[in-house]
Amino acid sequence: MSIETLKICGIVILLAPLAGAVLAGALGPVKLHGRSHWPAILGVAAAFIAAIVLFGQVRSAPAGETAAAVSVYEWITNGTDAAFTVDFLIDPLTAIMLLTVTGISLLVVIYSRDYMREHGSPLRGYERFFAFLALFVFSMCALVLSGNFLLLYLGWEAVGLCSYLLIGFYYGRPAAAAAAKKAFLVNRVGDFGFGLGILLIYFTFGTLEYGLVFQMVQEGMTGVGDALTNGRITTIALLLLCGACGKSAQLPLHVWLPDAMEGPSPVSALIHAATMVTAGVYMIARCGAIFTASPIAMTAVAIVGGITALFAATIALAQTDMKRILAYSTISQLGYMVLGVGVYAADSAIFHLFTHAFFKALLFLAAGSVMHAMGGIIDIRQFGGLRKILPWTFLTFMAGSLALAGFPLLSGFFSKDEIIHHALTVHPVLGVLGLVTALLTAFYTFRMVFLAFYGPQRVPEGVHPHESGKWMLVPLVILSIGAIGAGYVNIEATGRSFHHFLAPVFEHTFAAASPAHAAAHGVAATAHAGFWTEYGLMIISGGLAIVGILAAYILYMRQDWLPGLIRASAPRSYRTLWNKYYFDEVYDAGVVEPARQTAHVCVGLDDYLIDGLLWLVTAIVRGIGLLLRPFQSGMLQGYALSMVAGIAIIVLLVFWA
């Protein structure tokens, strides 16, 4: 692949959405108004085309030369040794991520054209939305394309900023503004650890370039030539994990994602399902060298992922807001991805990321379509039987739900299955947790489907539901095709092309470490298990999905007095699940309140201490003025007295000293 082509593709991918954002933001309010979506759509489309070209370039590269570091320009330098460049690292992982990001973004932007028309906010809502959305695409692409930790951090923070701007899009609503603040601040906690990790990397290795750092890690050397200690690399890995927890909404920093549903549905689809939240997974996959060098960190990653997956699934069982259910489902699926990376199955994790992007974005956009039809209401207790009223929405929603639940032969089935398989090999407990989570996932997904789309037709007061327009439905259909068929790129029949494509990225890191790890634990590790083991697992997980769907069918379609009975018989458990395990309340009391009290103390300090010092300065000046003012009485004799006193003193000094 030619470096020049890659460079041009990379620059187009970055600058086209940015130009779209600037045009939409600058010209939108004055000239474009209702046509402000065009700069964004064109920019993201150009980026998508460039991503396809880039993908073609990487695909056609001969084996062994699939990675390229493309330097664009020197950014910061102190003239002698330290220099930070803007450079890209383009390899199969980058290509896959870019395709996913730009593709889903394009569909979401097209969808938003119709959606935001009715659900925009005053104060230039329409133009503002597209400007921020295009800015987000730019930031995410910068994050993915980056070839060093500095640009990664820049993209990381930029996506956090865009997330804040877009969650708080309806900034007139106090709930939305609070949710945006919460997202940004919780991300900040994670980013603090992440930043410390990057600083530690620079301090240890003397450089932030991926290639150099990973090489030094694999050699076990630091930048100055000393040996790399286990403690150091573990610390770095755990700090990076901190950042991933924040961005990918893992325990304990997951609290921002459900509240982020205050933003418009396209935002939830793009940012909080398909792209931004996957940045953490991407980062761990990219820094495989660092993580695999520390078994403790890998265990931590796996545990965090596995527990988060189960935990979020249990909460989703008791929620009644459709978007909240989907949000907790996202947290749970992200937990799967993190678990996948933690059990040395990074390619499976990226595969799940790929398929999850399709069906989760689809589900959110379809939920947006439902909201659109129901006049802004999304509480599944308030409507029902929408199957006949919104046929296309129902069909696409069903496709996405089946994929999410892991129904056999759909995309989610294949990707989830691989992760559980690897988990059972490395950490059996976590693998079992994964299976239980799969069952719960199917259950709560179809609880949502049956309550919303089946049963007697119920519509909220005064709402006239109508199916959405073409601009909204076409992306839904495209995404459902992807949700159904995306899994087929990786099955045996097509030669596991996805994994083969990604293999060069991970062969030195995850794939190499996995056998070593397995050997240390005395378990036979194979990339492809035996026929019966692998297909047996497929049957079990497929069966679990069907069992979950059936259970939901029975509870919500047949014996629909049963959920009420369960709720009444275990009220405390139900309340705990409904209140999300009281995480928000604990954080509020333990973190927010002390911060607020500290702020009060600081305000007091500012008012009394600092302003007091200022007052003291002015008081001194005023006092001196008060002392000196009588000397200027305007009375001639007073002045004469001062003069005589001066003469007397001088005479005394001259004659007597």
Place this chain on the structure above:
Amino acid sequence: MTPTTAHLLYLIFALGGVGIYLLLPKAGRSQALAGAVIGVISVAGLLTVLAARVILPDATTVYFYLFATIAVLAAARVITHPKPVYCALYFVLVVIAVAALLVLQRAEFLAVALVMIYAGAILVTYLFVIMLAYQGGSPVYDRRSREPLLAVLAGFVLMAAVAGRAEDLPQPASPPTVAVPTADAQDAASQLHDSNTGAIGAAVMTKYVVALEIAGVLLLVAMVGAIAMSRKKVPVERFAAPVRPIGQVGREVEPY
């Protein structure tokens, strides 16, 4: 002057300061009596201290101390009396005492000139102005002083500083009665001639003639200034020429 004499002098000066302070017009009960007593005591003490050094008093010394006493007491009364007329009259007394002292120093011309100019001209003018600005009764600015304490302090500290060092100068050998020719031949004009008047006249007319001329100009300027200051302003319109419109014929009428 021995150090003890110096310290005594300072003590007397301090006492005199207290006396003047008590004598200055103040609000409240008048302490003039106490002040007067203290003042007299201090003057007496001064005389004693200074005169005690004289072994055999001759006429000049006696007259000196007599007129000095009169001068000091009168000057004290000038500055402390509540009524301005009395201040002026006491000032006349000061002038006469000083003239006497000048005569003692063989400066007769100056003594007479002092009496003529001060007592004759300046004091009369003062009395005229006092009568012009007569306010009747005892206005507040005559009954109270500004910062008497600070003024007395400043003045007496200055006085003590200067007077305490007066002894450092050498004494004249003998009172010159006739001119003692100086070594400087060019200074012939400044030698004492037969009479004091002649000597001053010779000095002023030859050596200080420029200063004399300037003094004359100064007096002229002062006279013009005094007249210009105190004249009443007259509105200009009364003397303005009448504006005659073009083309108008007729008899001119005087404006006034």
Place this chain on the structure above:
Amino acid sequence: MPGIAEYLILGAILFALGLVGFLSRRNLIVIFLSTEVMFQGVVINAVAFARLHHHIDGQAFALFQLVIAAVEAGLALGMIVLLYRRRGTLDSEAWSLMRG
């Protein structure tokens, strides 16, 4: 025979008394009268120094002192009359326009 010291002390006393009067009295006329008392002290000093140095210059200086004193008295009294016409009072505290 009183030496130079006595005359100088006397001159200092007269000067200081005049100074105290100038600084502490409020009547404009008495203020200028005290100035004249200061002049008397200066004249005594000048003539005493003339006697000390056997020169006539001191007495000539005292003569010009008289001229200055006369000039000053004339102008001062003219100004006092003007000030009295402005404010109707001879109080020196009435004139504090230069305050601040």
